[in-house]
Amino acid sequence: IKTIKDLDLKGKRVLIRVDFNVPMKDGKITNDNRIVAALPTIKYVIEQGGKVILFSHLGKVKTEEDKKTKTLKPVAERLSQLLGKEVLFVPATRGEKLENAIANLKEGEVLLFENTRFEKGETKNDPELGKYWASLGDVFINDAFGTAHRNHASNVGIAQHLPSAAGFLIEKEVKFIGGAVDNPERPLVAILGGAKVSDKIGVIENLIEKADKILVGGGMMFTFLKALGKNIGKSLVEDDKVELAKSLIEKAGDKLILPVDTVAAKEFKNDTEFRVVSVDEIADDEMGLDIGPATVELFTKELKDAKTVVWNGPMGVFEMENFAKGTMGICEAIAKLENATTIIGGGDSAAAAMQLGYADKFTHISTGGGASLEYLEGKTLPGIACLEK
Numbered sequence: 001i002k003t004i005k006d007l008d009l010k011g012k013r014v015l016i017r018v019d020f021n022v023p024m025k026d027g028k029i030t031n032d033n034r035i036v037a038a039l040p041t042i043k044y045v046i047e048q049g050g051k052v053i054l055f056s057h058l059g060k061v062k063t064e065e066d067k068k069t070k071t072l073k074p075v076a077e078r079l080s081q082l083l084g085k086e087v088l089f090v091p092a093t094r095g096e097k098l099e100n101a102i103a104n105l106k107e108g109e110v111l112l113f114e115n116t117r118f119e120k121g122e123t124k125n126d127p128e129l130g131k132y133w134a135s136l137g138d139v140f141i142n143d144a145f146g147t148a149h150r151n152h153a154s155n156v157g158i159a160q161h162l163p164s165a166a167g168f169l170i171e172k173e174v175k176f177i178g179g180a181v182d183n184p185e186r187p188l189v190a191i192l193g194g195a196k197v198s199d200k201i202g203v204i205e206n207l208i209e210k211a212d213k214i215l216v217g218g219g220m221m222f223t224f225l226k227a228l229g230k231n232i233g234k235s236l237v238e239d240d241k242v243e244l245a246k247s248l249i250e251k252a253g254d255k256l257i258l259p260v261d262t263v264a265a266k267e268f269k270n271d272t273e274f275r276v277v278s279v280d281e282i283a284d285d286e287m288g289l290d291i292g293p294a295t296v297e298l299f300t301k302e303l304k305d306a307k308t309v310v311w312n313g314p315m316g317v318f319e320m321e322n323f324a325k326g327t328m329g330i331c332e333a334i335a336k337l338e339n340a341t342t343i344i345g346g347g348d349s350a351a352a353a354m355q356l357g358y359a360d361k362f363t364h365i366s367t368g369g370g371a372s373l374e375y376l377e378g379k380t381l382p383g384i385a386c387l388e389k
């Protein structure tokens, strides 16, 4: 794909779609990673003398009431702090105010307009809306990797009307996640966890073809263990996916490695009795809430010679201290790898690595949730496919 460096930006009105869909609590941003991740592109356009026009969605907007809480204003403030520069926030998604503000923008100045989902046409990719937004600029940069799996007016619609290119963040995500799946240095080891098999079916199917080893932990391990005929007690299970798990196990052969032990408790809470138990000895009234130490050892051994590692989904209920050791052990094993490209596919595993203090040990932590999953499934992402080749 074309990247930002292929475009002449001097004096141009540069429309940049970013993913500023950041978590908020009571109007305060609780994690600004996505804003930080967009800085290289924004700074580059400023340095090149472009006029920066930023836009993003924030959350899901279903009612008029939502518009009160889903404003991007706090994001403009945070971005301004991070850039050390004024960011003009325009509380509109179209109209004279926005058009005048853009007309008055000087080279190197930065403007952010309001939540793109305040427009009903955004998520329907209404052609009129994409065309209108395109009319506000001279070139279009898409740097919203987290939204690349959506076919919306503010990414795909707009790109049809302007010279378009990927920003540095999309370029980096494509290099690492795309590279890991399409052209990895081998062995490629995938570690998959999280609560539900149903969320990861596509990823497992794609990686069965592409990875050299797939290590499975997290809540979804119990659906696989049940498929092997084991008693899983009260552990999380998707009964309607047991047959599928069986066929995945058969298809994967010895590529797929399942846990040999678990940390089990009788209740789903941190302050309760728990024990390490073999996956063959889970009692009827117990539920597994983490992988056990023998599994951490087994997975660590499998990871030792990896040249590429892709991790998606925690190994246990890492939010509870007593059930975080499995996820921590995997972080530790990955942190020790010296010659491997190590990638976290976003979402919960990124949060886990951050919470447990391992974030800087990875080569790349994706800013995508759904987008990275679909990318790992081998799907084409519309927000990337729409950019000029």
Ligand code: 3PG
Pocket: 019, 021, 059, 060, 146, 147, 150, 368, 369, 370, 371
């Ligand atoms: C995300 O957080 O996954 C992206 O910003 C997309 O958000 P959405 O799921 O509301 O489309």
